[in-house]
Amino acid sequence: MSVEFRTLTAPDEVNAAFRVFLRAMVGLPFRDVDATEITEAGRYLGALDGGEVVAGADSYTSRLVVPGGARVPHAAVTHVGVLPTHRRRGIVSRLMERQLRDAAGRGEAVATLRASEAVIYERFGYGVASSAQPARVTLDRARLRPEVPAGGKVRLADRTATVELLAGVYERAAWTGAIDRPDGWWRLQQRLRESDTVAHYVAVHSTGGVDDGYAIYHPLDTSGWFTSSERVVAVTDFVALNDGARAGLWRHLFSLDLIDVVAFDSLALDDPLPLAVTDRRSVALGPPRDETWLRLVDVGAALEARAYGSEETVVLQVSDPLLPGNDGAYEIGPKGVTRTTAAADLGTDVATLAAAYLGGTRWRHLAATGRVAVHDPGAVGRIDALFAVDALPFSGTVF
Known part of the structure; x- marks a missing residue:
C-alpha cells in the first residue's frame, strides 16, 4: 500500500482532513x-494516497481531572475518519497507533475520545471510563424541594457570553472526568451557535459577585412553537461549580415561561436532580450511554497521579500490546504506586484498566465477566476499595 502517513501542516491539507471526517461520519452536516481555526497546529495526523488526504486523526492538548483532583496531561482525540473508498485497509489502525506514540512522546499520560462506534477503540487500548444520561423534566410536575439551596444571582448573557466569560467559569471545573476545553473547542462551539437559525440562550450564575456556573439552552421545533402542546428547551451545556450554582440554574430553567419540558442533553449517572424535586417522576432519565473512552498512554504516570483508598496494597499485572513499555506489575496502595517484580494478585489488559481507572467501573464486575485474571481472590475486594470514588466520573464535554 502506497499510503503516506504524516502530520498535516499545510492549511489545505488540514481542511481536506476535516472534510474527510465530516464525510466519514455521514450524519454530520458540511459546514463552512x-x-x-478550530484545530491545534501540529496535532492533525493524515493518511495520503497519491497526495490526496483519505483519512485523519486529530487531537487537542488538554488535561484530565482524576480521582483526588490532580490534572494529568491529556490528549483529547477527535476528528478520526477515513473515506469510504479506503476502509478496511488498516489505515485508521496505523493512524491511531502513530497518535499514541506521538502522545507518549509529548508526555501525555492519558488520551480520551468520544466513540462514534462502540467496537472500534478497545483494540487500541481504550476502555469506557465514564457514562452519561439525558433527562427530561416535565415542568408542570417539577417542584424543587424547600430544602434545596436558594442559589445566588442568575443573569442572562446571551449577547455578552464571550468565550472568555464561559471559559473562565469552566476552567475551574474540578470533578473527576472533567477535561480542559481547548481554545479550538470553544471557537467551534461559538461558531455553531452563531450559525444556528435558532436562538441560543446563556444563563450565568454568580455567588457573591463571582461567576460559578452557567447553562446554555435553546428551543426545539420552533416552527409550531405557539400552537405546540409540548414546548421543549434543550440544555446543551450545564456547568455548576458548587451546589448553590446548580440549584440556582435549576430554578432559572424550571421557571421559564411558555416551556413544558426542559431536556438536559447529558448528566452524570449520579446527578442529584431526581432527589431535588418533590415528584421524582417529573424527571425522566434516559438510558445511560458511554461517554469517556480512556486510554492510559503512560500507565505508571497515570496510576501515580490519582488518589486511592486506605485498603492494603494490590499487585496488578498490566499488558499493553501497542505500548509495551507499559507492560509489567504495579504495586498499588494508599501511599502510591511503584513498579515491582513481585507476583501479581491480579492481571488485566490496558483497556480494562482504563475502564476502572476513574472509578466508573467496578473491578468486581470486570472480574465477574472474565476481564481480570484473579490469582488472589481477596485482591478483588481490595482493589475495588482502592479505586473507589465519592462521585461517579463525568466529563460533560463532547469533542
Whole structure:
C-alpha cells in the first residue's frame, strides 16, 4: 500500500482532513468552517494516497481531572475518519497507533475520545471510563424541594457570553472526568451557535459577585412553537461549580415561561436532580450511554497521579500490546504506586484498566465477566476499595 502517513501542516491539507471526517461520519452536516481555526497546529495526523488526504486523526492538548483532583496531561482525540473508498485497509489502525506514540512522546499520560462506534477503540487500548444520561423534566410536575439551596444571582448573557466569560467559569471545573476545553473547542462551539437559525440562550450564575456556573439552552421545533402542546428547551451545556450554582440554574430553567419540558442533553449517572424535586417522576432519565473512552498512554504516570483508598496494597499485572513499555506489575496502595517484580494478585489488559481507572467501573464486575485474571481472590475486594470514588466520573464535554 502506497499510503503516506504524516502530520498535516499545510492549511489545505488540514481542511481536506476535516472534510474527510465530516464525510466519514455521514450524519454530520458540511459546514463552512476553516479547520485551521478550530484545530491545534501540529496535532492533525493524515493518511495520503497519491497526495490526496483519505483519512485523519486529530487531537487537542488538554488535561484530565482524576480521582483526588490532580490534572494529568491529556490528549483529547477527535476528528478520526477515513473515506469510504479506503476502509478496511488498516489505515485508521496505523493512524491511531502513530497518535499514541506521538502522545507518549509529548508526555501525555492519558488520551480520551468520544466513540462514534462502540467496537472500534478497545483494540487500541481504550476502555469506557465514564457514562452519561439525558433527562427530561416535565415542568408542570417539577417542584424543587424547600430544602434545596436558594442559589445566588442568575443573569442572562446571551449577547455578552464571550468565550472568555464561559471559559473562565469552566476552567475551574474540578470533578473527576472533567477535561480542559481547548481554545479550538470553544471557537467551534461559538461558531455553531452563531450559525444556528435558532436562538441560543446563556444563563450565568454568580455567588457573591463571582461567576460559578452557567447553562446554555435553546428551543426545539420552533416552527409550531405557539400552537405546540409540548414546548421543549434543550440544555446543551450545564456547568455548576458548587451546589448553590446548580440549584440556582435549576430554578432559572424550571421557571421559564411558555416551556413544558426542559431536556438536559447529558448528566452524570449520579446527578442529584431526581432527589431535588418533590415528584421524582417529573424527571425522566434516559438510558445511560458511554461517554469517556480512556486510554492510559503512560500507565505508571497515570496510576501515580490519582488518589486511592486506605485498603492494603494490590499487585496488578498490566499488558499493553501497542505500548509495551507499559507492560509489567504495579504495586498499588494508599501511599502510591511503584513498579515491582513481585507476583501479581491480579492481571488485566490496558483497556480494562482504563475502564476502572476513574472509578466508573467496578473491578468486581470486570472480574465477574472474565476481564481480570484473579490469582488472589481477596485482591478483588481490595482493589475495588482502592479505586473507589465519592462521585461517579463525568466529563460533560463532547469533542
